[in-house]
Amino acid sequence: MQNLSKNQQIIFDLIDKSPQPLKAYSILFNVQKKGIKAPLQVYRALDKLVEIGKIHKIESRNAFIACQNSSCQISKATAFSICENCEKVTEINNSSLSKYLTGFKDKNGMKYNKYNLEFFGLCKKCISKKI
Amino acid sequence: MQNLSKNQQIIFDLIDKSPQPLKAYSILFNVQKKGIKAPLQVYRALDKLVEIGKIHKIESRNAFIACQNSSCQISKATAFSICENCEKVTEINNSSLSKYLTGFKDKNGMKYNKYNLEFFGLCKKCISKKI
DNA sequence: TTACAAAATGTTATATTATAACAATTTAAC
DNA sequence: GTTAAATTGTTATAATATAACATTTTGTAA
Numbered sequence: 674m675q676n677l678s679k680n681q682q683i684i685f686d687l688i689d690k691s692p693q694p695l696k697a698y699s700i701l702f703n704v705q706k707k708g709i710k711a712p713l714q715v716y717r718a719l720d721k722l723v724e725i726g727k728i729h730k731i732e733s734r735n736a737f738i739a740c741q742n743s744s745c746q747i748s749k750a751t752a753f754s755i756c757e758n759c760e761k762v763t764e765i766n767n768s769s770l771s772k773y774l775t776g777f778k779d780k781n782g783m784k785y786n787k788y789n790l791e792f793f794g795l796c797k798k799c800i801s802k803k804i
Numbered sequence: 805m806q807n808l809s810k811n812q813q814i815i816f817d818l819i820d821k822s823p824q825p826l827k828a829y830s831i832l833f834n835v836q837k838k839g840i841k842a843p844l845q846v847y848r849a850l851d852k853l854v855e856i857g858k859i860h861k862i863e864s865r866n867a868f869i870a871c872q873n874s875s876c877q878i879s880k881a882t883a884f885s886i887c888e889n890c891e892k893v894t895e896i897n898n899s900s901l902s903k904y905l906t907g908f909k910d911k912n913g914m915k916y917n918k919y920n921l922e923f924f925g926l927c928k929k930c931i932s933k934k935i
Numbered sequence: 936t937t938a939c940a941a942a943a944t945g946t947t948a949t950a951t952t953a954t955a956a957c958a959a960t961t962t963a964a965c
Numbered sequence: 966g967t968t969a970a971a972t973t974g975t976t977a978t979a980a981t982a983t984a985a986c987a988t989t990t991t992g993t994a995a
Contacts, residue, residue: 732863754914765910773904779896783885785925794916
């Protein structure tokens with residue numbers, strides 16, 4: 674795999690070290706000191722990073738998280754758990770789940786080549802805090 | 805279940821008779837002749853309709869589709885197939901899938917109360933057109 | 936049948952998310 | 966070294982969504 678460009682690397686590093694997903698304009702704000710001044714510079718890097726599977730977009734949150742899989746393949750089968758209280762997001766890496774979904778065929782005859790699954794609920798911490 | 809309010813009914817009817825998901829500002833444009841003039845009026849009705857399960861939001865498209873289940877329960881377990889060529893969206897109503905996902909537990913200890921799944925691919929028509 | 940609370944509406948302004956269009960520069964492959 | 970592809974830089978603007986506040990309608994219970 675090719676190396677990341679300068680902007681891509683800056684933005685990936687920021688996302689990768691963040692404990693929670695980051696939004697595009699929050700990324701922009703955080704990288705302005707590094708010379709990335711315009712939204713498009715951020716969105717272009719994000720697009721590329723998503724394309725090559727280094728990050729994923731959490732669609733329900735319009736936010737981006739680094740891929741947790743060591744392999745970091747192209748993002749064709751993604752699943753996340755999202756805490757509705759603290760907004761913690763975790764990538765689910767479960768082979769039973771991914772086998773089930775990759776092999777899933779509905780009666781509509783569509784050929785699927787990609788899926789994205791988002792689970793919502795309360796994480797352990799928030800459950801124990803009885804929030 | 806309570807009846808829909810005037811704005812909610814206007815907007816639901818529009819979405820319900822649309823063959824594809826509608827975006828908020830396209831809805832706004834279409835209901836202006838009925839006196840709904842502001843984005844907020846649309847978004848408030850959409851929020852309510854989603855809340856009571858009459859419509860679903862297709863997160864990856866920022867668009868809204870009427871619930872295909874006759875029951876129209878609260879939207880806690882939704883799955884859709886999306887054609888990446890023609891953008892046709894179909895709600896998947898498959899009890900094996902919903903059982904599997906509703907019962908799914910990951911090692912992270914989270915308690916899920918909701919999920920949303922989006923499959924991407926090519927629909928029958930677009931496959932046969934070899935697009 | 937009034938009074939009260941909850942829900943819905945109307946309206947203006949603004950925040951947030953994302954892309955168009957065009958020019959210049961850098962990188963990689965030959 | 967030349968060239969094509971990718972990346973960057975920049976301005977402007979499109980598309981999606983919410984804040985804040987005032988008013989009206991609806992449901993419900995005294």
